[in-house]
Amino acid sequence: MATNTPSVLIVEDEPDLATLYATWLEDTYDVETAYDGEEALEAIDETVDVVLLDRRMPVLSGDEILSTIREDGLECRIAMVTAVEPDFDIIELGFDDYLVKPVSKAELLQIVDQLLLRSSYDEQLQRFFALSSKNALLKAEKSDAELRSSEEYAQLQDQLAVLRVQVNETMEELLERDGYRRLCQDISRGSVRQDSG
Template structure:
């Protein structure tokens, strides 16, 4: 990842919309577009940092593209940007975040900033944030009654609870570790000397 100019691939079957997104993002990112799933899979490579992916496209759907990205084990963050309202099926999907169209320029910039920040986290934290995003999305879109009757949602809550406990345990171990304390001191010293 080039921190100065992260790369964003926009996968959108409506060319006017894809080009609008590209124009909104062009100033801060290295932007490329793909107008269908096949083109996306042909153009995606190891250097793509963020993929903005439409779910419903003719030919290869965004869901299939997402599955292929994860099967290839590409180290990129994926945000679904789609008109498809989320349902409990999203729990098992491998995306990092989800936006429902229409989206604004500010929303696109915000989601990319969040995903770039998450890229710096370890795998455990990336998973935690991806699951927390799904839960927040479903909390906003589904009634309490729908959530209570969904087995998938219950499993999502269980996974989140386990991950939160694991992260808390890891943080506790780090805080107790003398090497972590020394690392923090070194970082503080570096910052002071740079100022």
């Protein structure tokens, strides 16, 4: 049965932590857990929207799983949720976001929400560019009189106008949320520095 509820795959080799994350997310999302890389690769397919991926796991590392997911061309969003502090090696990795453990329920919910919003924005942009290409082609090939008299062209213009508004609204929301997230991180880092000082 098809569902509109976004799906999240948690890949975490510590069962207690995987269960905790699943509990935090299950009221909002369809959640599945995998406790190692092989389970993760079996579980992931085109229906998975977001993967929360630990980097350090036995047998297959999170980096190897990430690489396989990207090589397979799956369109899901991936956040590394790991105790591994980021280093310059992350530049080459194909993840969408990175959280260092421990993470709170609010952080986890926020990152999933943010990644789903980015996916929505990507889909809107792809549709916008596809319609814009059609618009440009018709403008180049048809006369102004033909364009004005075409019902289909008028509908295309309406679709472009609506989509332009949606893209702008989603972009504003992305910027607001990312700004809020960064502000919270800065405040958190500031309080940690004060406590240790």
